[in-house]
Amino acid sequence: MxxxxxxxxxxxxxxxxxxxxxxxxxxxxxxxxxxxxxxxxxxxxxxxxxxxxxxxxxxxxxxxxxxxxxxxxxxxxxxxxxxxxxxxxxxxxxxxxxxxxxxxxxxxxxxxxxxxxxxxxxxxxxxxxxxxxxxxxxxxxxxxxxxxxxxxxxxxxxxxxxxxxxxxxxxxxxxxxxxxxxxxxxxxxxxxxxxxxxxxxxxxxxxxxxxxxxxxxxxxxxxxxxPDERPLPEDLEVFLDAGAPPVHVGFGSIPLRDAQDVSRAAIEAVRAQGRRVLVGRGWADLTLIDDQDDCFAVGEVNQQVLFGRVAAVVHHGGAGTTTTAARAGAPQVVVPQLADQPYWAGRVAELGIGAAHDGPTPTFESLSAALKTALAPETGARAAAVAAKVRxxxxxxxxxxxxxxxxx
The missing domain is CATH 3.40.50.2000 (Glycogen Phosphorylase B;)
Known part of the structure; x- marks a missing residue:
């Protein structure tokens, strides 16, 4: 065969x-x-x-x-x-x-x-x-x-x-x-x-x-x-163990025109919610904006394990990332860029497992509003319930x- x-x-x-x-x-x-x-x-x-x-x-x-x-x-x-x-x-x-x-x-x-x-x-x-x-x-x-x-x-x-x-x-x-x-x-x-x-x-x-x-x-x-059985990098494990679950921000294999501006808006919006930040560099080349210890950047890692240890996932809305986050029970903020991503943003909102960002360009204000929805207790409960149904x-x-x- x-x-x-x-x-x-x-x-x-x-x-x-x-x-x-x-x-x-x-x-x-x-x-x-x-x-x-x-x-x-x-x-x-x-x-x-x-x-x-x-x-x-x-x-x-x-x-x-x-x-x-x-x-x-x-x-x-x-x-x-x-x-x-x-x-x-x-x-x-x-x-x-x-x-x-x-x-x-x-x-x-x-x-x-x-x-x-x-x-x-x-x-x-x-x-x-x-x-x-x-x-x-x-x-x-x-x-x-x-x-x-x-x-x-x-x-x-x-x-x-x-x-x-x-x-x-x-x-x-x-x-x-x-x-x-x-x-x-x-x-x-x-x-x-x-x-x-x-x-x-x-x-x-x-x-x-x-x-x-x-x-x-x-x-x-x-x-x-x-199935991904890779362990998380040791320095990432240290960061995760050092405090409350962070919010993961990453756009996978989607490049962005203004990566530095997006990085700043996302980090500041997550911090405004009282949360730590985990930045996934990805093809967007997202970066840290300072050297504070509440923020950490990672490259290619096992998201199947990682998403089970974060408070929420901010992402572009690809089919794989959406499914991985949903399977892990992580609330989501979807910032759709193109193709099928607006569809997945809509599904996340309809299912009550997160928020659909309005448009492809996140700002401090727009992400802050979306994160309030994603980090609400009822959203977390709904995300956990849906996770149990994902095959x-x-x-x-x-x-x-x-x-x-x-x-x-």
Whole structure:
């Protein structure tokens, strides 16, 4: 049994695939992953071979946010065409002898994986980490940058039709031009082609349910969580033991334009609540603002353990961070930046396990208000109750499904 997993995106796109890879290997499957070169160390530590795709995602996203992009800017369709070609060229040789290809991440990249699957006659599966990437009458689609949803259209099915048109305009040319170059027929609806007729939804049903009835046959497996057994660094343990649980502030693999201003606003807002501060540097490069002993900075650590020892988590709202904090019973303040993050901010607020920050730019005033909600006793009680319902077997469910339905 041989499975190829493919994604092009940030740590939040790669980590769930790593969780699936671990469970597939435990069930006897051989796994190879196609992903950006940023994650070579992560995958090497798991013993999962990496076929690198494209350039460093961290360098490109940081360059785009800070205005220091390492290459001349291109249009979105031009970047899509480049990504389709790069992904196809990497995945095609790696897919030889595979029983199933599983794709997620940016739509052009997943489109290239589906082309490889067709070319080699291998089954293909698409996975989303949140429901609103998948068409449904119960929710609207995500709004693409520069293409807001029309305010006069309120019917979700109509909005999804517009979404299909938008994605055809942005990515249809890139996908179809490449398909023609390798002898594959044109597709009229690039979104539905990439998502397939039966996509997987790797999200926890308590935090992010798929509502039925729906037109699409979605299989919700639960979130794909990779168990992390690493101990916390000794100096972090010393800080945690030195006082009351701190508030963790971090934006994961999301760069920020004004990291120093955000660091200052966050630290001062947490201190104003009488709490200590734990700063996660991440791709945003958050920093300490002074040398007071109530504040400590960390790099890459085991968040599954850490979030169980903090008073609250301030973060960007990625699917993985939201699920990890919810599973740990930590109240949350979600400061959404892009993509699925506004969705997760809304879910945290709806569930009563934290606060949704209004907009992507936190200030002392806005964070202070959100922290008052997150640190309230009733929010902590609700977060603890929801934590008991979050399942951790999603990757196992998905691995067994892939083996039973696509391989055996």
């Amino acid at each position: 041989r499975v190829l997993l493919s994604t092009y995106g940030s740590r939040g796109d790669v980590e769930p695939m790593a969780g699936l890879a671990v469970r597939l290997r435990a069930l006897g499957a051989e796994v190879v992953m196609c992903a950006p070169p940023d994650f070579a160390e992560l995958l090497d530590g798991l013993g999962v071979p990496l076929v690198p795709v494209g350039r460093s995602v961290r360098a490109m996203t940081k360059g785009a946010v800070t205005g220091t992009a390492p290459m001349p800017p291109k249009t979105l369709p031009e970047r899509a065409a480049e990504l389709v070609a790069l992904t196809y060229d990497a995945v095609l040789p790696a897919a030889e002898g595979c029983d199933v290809l599983v794709a997620t991440g940016l739509l052009p990249s997943a489109g290239a994986v589906r082309s490889v699957a067709e070319k080699l006659g291998i089954p293909y599966a698409f996975v989303s980490y949140f429901p609103s990437y998948l068409p449904s009458p119960h929710h609207p689609p995500l709004a693409w940058p520069g293409r807001p949803l029309p305010p006069d259209v309120t019917d979700n099915r109509a909005l999804w039709e517009l979404n299909a048109q938008t994605l055809n305009e942005l990515f249809g040319g890139a996908v179809n031009t490449h398909r023609a170059s390798i002898g594959l027929p044109r597709v009229d609806n690039v979104r539905d082609h990439v998502l397939s007729d039966r996509p997987l939804l790797a999200a926890d049903a308590t935090l992010s349910p798929w509502l039925k009835p729906a037109d699409l046959d979605v299989v919700q497996t639960g979130a794909w969580i990779r 951790t077997d999603g990757a196992t469910v998905a691995a067994k499904l892939l083996i039973d339905e696509y391989i055996r």
